[in-house]
Amino acid sequence: MSDDLDPHAVEAADLMRRVRQAMIDQKISQSELARRTGLSRGYISLLFNDRPGEANRREATLPTALLLAHKLGVVRIIGEEET
Structure with missing residues (x-):
């Protein structure tokens, strides 16, 4: 196995940490x-499952992490139509 880390996976993990903190700060549930x-x-539950040894866990892809972060105001995606 290579010691090289996928830069997209590293960025996604960092964004997910920020998403989790934003959810706490804003009191946003997984359902919301x-x-x-x-x-x-x-699927949201699988992304936030932190139980050690739990098989039902998924790592967020960079596009998914960006979506979550955007919807919580952690990042702004330029070029999105305002609604």
């Missing part, structure tokens, strides 16, 4: 985040 993003509550 799912509603805001259009992702399923089950």
Whole structure:
């Protein structure tokens, strides 16, 4: 196995830490985040499952992490139409 880290995976992990903190700061539930993003509550749960040894965990891709961060105001995606 290579010691090289995928820069997209590193960036996604950093964004997910920021998303988690924003959820705490804004008192946003996983259900509310799912509603805001259009992702399923089950998928959101898999992204935030921190139980050691738990098989049901997913790492967020960079596009998913960016979506979550954007919907919480952590990052701004330029070029998105204002609604």
